[in-house]
Amino acid sequence: MKKIFIITGEYSGDMHAGRVAEILKQKNPDIEIEGIGGENLKKARAKIYCDHSKMSGFGFSIKMALDHIALEKKVADYLLNSYKPDLVLLIDYGTFNLRVAKRLKGSGIKVFHYIPPQVWASRKWRIKGIKKYVDEVLCIFPFEIEMYQKEGINVHYCGHPLIKQLPEKADREQFFAKHGLDTTRPLVSIFPGSRTIELRFLANTFIKSAKQLQKKHPEIQFCISHAPNLSDDIFDKYINGTDFKVIKGENQALLSISDSLILASGTVALEAALYQIPMIIGYKGPWILYLAYLLVRCIKKVSLPNIITGEDIVPELIQAKFNTENICYETEKNLYNKEYRIGFIKALGMVKEKLSDKYSAEEVANEIIKAL
Template sequence: MSDTAPRFGMVAGEASGDLLGGLLLAGLRQRWPGLQAQGIGGPRMEQGGFESWWPHHKLSVFGYVDALMHLREILAIRKQLMGRLLADKPRAFIGIDAPDFNFVVEARLKAEGVKAIHFVCPSIWAWRGERVQKIRDSVDHVLCLFPFEPALLHEAGIAATYVGHPLADAIPLEPPRAASRAALGLGEGDTVVALLPGSRKSEVRYIAAPLLQAAALMQKARPALRFVLPVAPGLRALIEPLVPAGLEIQLLDGRSHEALAACDVTLVASGTATLEAALFKRPMVIAYRMHWLNWRRISGQRYQPWVGLPNVLAREFLVPELLQDECTPEALAAEGLAWLDEPERYARVQARFVEQHELLRRNTAQVATDAIAQVIGL
């Protein structure tokens, strides 16, 4: 172990990236207690001593329509960020997801002799496979969350390491159901449904309403159901007006892991939250809607039938996916109630989620830190 404490530039563009960054920083700091890390991040990274020059939510956009609305501000932030990093070069730059933003930064820094590491392989196995060339030009190394990704990158001449998913280390194999229910004021015998409409404003705009309307339908069918909805920071004002009259629902400030541990089933926006639900062994209904122009563009470029991460890992539809026009309150409610009526199916999918958890549990923080140490020669 070297006593040299490196300085890293880092960028995480949304809540899931901030979570990954916070977990990674814990591993980096264990190896280099005096390290410095600066750039763009959120509260979880800041808890690990990260210096945020801009908050991560400034980059939290999805799709071309949303990006265009914020393009001027995003470009200005990126220009200023690169200027600061080039004026005082870090030992390495670690871009955490957010590929459209980070690849430009990584390519510029790499050209100036700064080691560029990207944490989270872009979904080239799902769509936009042409990004392989961009990855090769922009980065020195990719840290991959899923076991099938390094081989795809190696074929293209890109150095990569499978590090597992840090959430698989952070989330216990046996979810703390009873403790989480007690913390949320839920009874042991309650049947609980968690709604997770996403952490971006654009996601809430398109997804929160059908999820909440589905909850109202489920409650009408079964009045004893309890509902919880973890609200990402800054989004409560968007969600509260969408709650249907008469729906009894507990809005939480964050606490998504407690909600997932406590619930029996979840209606969840496609993204990292679906993997979190699988790691908590919770059957789910995956939902997603977006601006129709974004959907038209993306749907024509998909390489596989699955969108949700648990289904991608399984290579089959373990759980239902209701996307775009299929994402209706009626369909969401029907699929959610179906999980409660089919105990054998419920148990089968939980067993598959245990297998996925064990596959992804790799002590990610240490494995990723070892790979970064090799790249920077410390």
């Protein structure tokens, strides 16, 4: 019996892992799958070694960093001395996963990395570790292929998982009726992020901007997306003092029926682009980390729609530009400048054109089966 171990670090990785595991089981019911994940991996009949919440809880303190290293060593020891899988599938979560891969080097265990670190964006030196410790890279962006091939790294382009997995647009009238919204008024939705540090640095400015916009334009309705991986206590700590509707567990439906979006930088921007919803991207963090980022970045663009197309389609309000004045100005343009709005929506259509229509999870499963 062939054995596979999958490592994810957060909710999105668990979603991808669940789909890959489900397809693997369909193609070969005898494959044994274990891993670090959550409900999605569990639903795919994989044994959970530990919940991915143990990973996403890590932060910047010395204690948390030491906990991270301890878990990394514990996982590697388990793989080398107890479970002994034929193949380990790393999904995203580059820092932790590459350290585990390093510990597995020379063991005979094959290591594949699906959704590898974005070395084209920052810290390009990480590609050396990928070349040294990963047997095959399963990438999701077409422009990554040439980069890995130039380094002599075995790479397979799987296509982006969102292309096949993103649901159709929700029914606007049904969604509005369900949540007590008015279909005759514009809806602006706020996505403040899925990590505590994002809420800490972004939520207050997002909400202040929304209040200013609503004061000037009383017809605007606002909703705030509650990421499903964040507990109510953590979310409520940062989202307070507002009567805006909070929508939990319906992120993609909310994205798809909004008239404009205020987003934290991340995959959500790509989802919004595929739905062709005008948006702004906002991001701010500790200045010391931002200055460190400037030293290691390889490209100036931040949001995936802009990176994929090579165009400045989506306004990026980063660090010093992240303020209520800019957020309000850009959101007003998205809603009320008809010519600008039409051009924005048309430009977002280029994003899907640049991406393949491959079924990413099936491509990953096929590569794994070929390697076993």
